Amino acid sequence: MFIPLDDLAARIQDGALVALPPDNSLTPSALARALVRRGVRGLRLVGVPVSGYATDLLIGAGCVAELDTSAVTLGEAGAAPRFLAALAAGEIVLRDATCPAMHTRLQAAEKGVPFIPMRGVLGSDLLAHRPDWTVIDNPFSPTKDPILLLPALAPDVGIFHAVMADDEGNVWVGRRRELATLAHASKRVLVTAERRFAGNLLADETLAPGVISGTYVEAVALAPRGTWPIGLLDEYPADAAHLLAYARAARTREGFAAYLAEHVASPVAAAAE
Amino acid sequence: MTPTPEERLAVALARLILDPAAPPARHIAVGAASPIPAAACWLVKRAGHPVRLSLLHREEANPFTEGTCELFDLTAQGRIDLFFLGGGQIDGTANINLLGTGEWPTAGTKFGGVRFPGSFGSAFMYMMTPRTILFREEHSPRVLVPRVDWISAPGVSPPDVFRRGTAQALLTGRCVFRFDPARARFALDQVHPGETVASVRAATGFDFDVPDTVAETPAPTDEELALLRGPVAAEMRATYPGFCARVWGAA
Structure with missing residues (x-):
């Protein structure tokens, strides 16, 4: 069940329809960085229900062909600079939506209705x-x-971060149940997890309601601080200074390239994950 | 105590929430990136009014245990009484535009337009919530336009389209407008200190009604300011650290 992060990224094919949560949920930042390192191309991303840091990073790195989302924002750090630049340059196709439509379309897929x-x-x-x-x-x-x-919207792959994962592929996301809808609707689900849970998450009556069953999960990679620079529930807060620095750097192609070199491509950053 | 501009706006919003002429706001939801509406809601609650607050982006004790889709399901059923929306552009019939200007925003900025973040839940929330308070700090002809370039969410709908409500009012950095859905038209209600009917007219791209008397927006009381700077700031720091540091300083 547990595989290395870069192997998880390797399971996402070029051109796949990939759905992911934004920066106020359990955003898979570490997996997005691994996808940039792997050089994935032509992804069709779906924001559930909006898009943030991870999407801007993937767009800037040339990994994205299409985006279906209700908004793209870095929150208090402002607009998403590589999204805006790619849109202006005609490098991505954007399909504008509205938040409840994203959830509702996934719910249709969850129920198996067209x-x-x-x-x-x-x-x-x-x-x-x-x-x-x-x-x-x-x-x-x-x-x-x-x-x-x-x-109905059935993504090829649903990706998100979880706080805990056990050897059965059960993953704990707490009250972020929109990720359960995403998992139920997606054809395949690849998860990064903050830490391994020794035992079965479904055996604990208190934990079970926050679990997405391993029925839906294909593979998990451990990625400590896996949402960074986005925060993770009550585990750690967002790195606001880093997000501001990213928003500044990513205003130019050169600044973004320097950001990738420092925080995504370097062996040190990769090893830390 | 001297109020900051943000505190004046939060207090003006709180008074719109409590407007006795409007249907009661028993359950208020606050969406993404809305620190001043969130402050207004906390002010209403901490002043002792019985109101349920559901803040989408609150980490601690977030009320949505079925995920972020629960906000929309609650609203679809009519369980949310009041919501806040803004717009990159807002026009005289209360249409809001969160998409962009110029060519269809998907074409990007190369045609001289500006891309806004996107529509978020507006296309749904505006129509399914009995009361919406529109809020935009910048009050200028580029924001308050005769006609929005693109409609994220319409201000009014034909009679056969299911809709629970629309804009109650529009609060800006200069004034309070009331919205009359039957006439699809704003009327000036209050001007903030330093503003006049003429200065508001000059900064507004759309036409609006002006009653015989236009009051000045009442200043925040010392009690309201004390609540904002104490318990309200404490509630908000985790969700809006940048905003709180700017308005109220370090914790």
Whole structure:
């Protein structure tokens, strides 16, 4: 079940549809760095429901062809500079969405149905730019009731960080249950974990509700401080100074290249993971 | 005590939350990157009003035990009474634009436009929440435009489109506008100290109504400032460290 981080990254094929959580959840930063080192190309990323540091890093490193997301932001560190640069240069295709649509589409895949209705959105210009979304008239309403239909979304690979993982592939994410939806909806799930749990996470009644069952998990790599520079629940806070430094450096191609050399490509950084 | 601009805005928002003319706000949700709305909500709660707060980005004791999708499920059912939204652009019919300006934002900035972060949950929340308070600190003709370049979420909808509510008001760094959904039009309600109807008019790209009398936005009381600087700041530091350090100094 446990494999080295770079082997986990090697399991993600070029061009895969890869879904990941943003910076307020359990973002797989260490895996994103490993993907940059592996030189993956043509990823189609999905923000669940938005995108942050890891996505900006992958875009800047030339790993991304398409992005389906509801927003891209570095939070208090500001705009995502490599996302903006790639968009301006026409290097990525962006499909704008809205947060509940991302969750709802994954929930449809979770239930094995091809589409799902959702309220709201009518009158938004998002709709005109999403040929994959459609509006129908509610067949159960006696009066006219237009409602949005969304196609199910089953990512090729779901990736996220977990606090604990056991030898059965059970992973503990606490209350971040949107990751359970992501895991249930994805064809394959690759997880990094802060630490190994000796024993079975599902054997403990207190821990079990925060566990995603190993049924869904293909492989786990241990990655201590695996969300850094993003924080991890109550384990460690975000490294705000580092994120600000990243946002500054990534404003230019040269600055971003220097950042990669220092924090992603160097053997020291890799060994620390 | 002299209030900071952020404290004035938080107090003005708190008064809009407590507006007796609006439907009651029993359960308020606060989304991403919203430190001033979050401060306003904590001020209302710490002043003793019975309100349930669900802050999406709070780490400690986050109420969403079913993940971030739970906020949207609660809202879909009508269990969230009030939400806050902003916009890179906001227009005179309360449309908000979080996408960008110029060519369709996916085309990028090479056509002279500006890309904003994205629509977040706005396209859903604005329509499914009974009350939305629009908030944007910058009050300038580039933000408050006659017509947004792109609609992330519409201010008003045709009668056959399911919608629980829309903007109650728009608070900016210069004034408070009230929104009348029946007429799809803003009216100036209060101007902040130092502003006039003329100065607001000059800084606003859209047309709006002006009643016979426009009050000055009331200043925060010493009690409100003490709450903001004490218990409210303490609640907010973990979620918004940069904002809290800037407004209230080191902990």
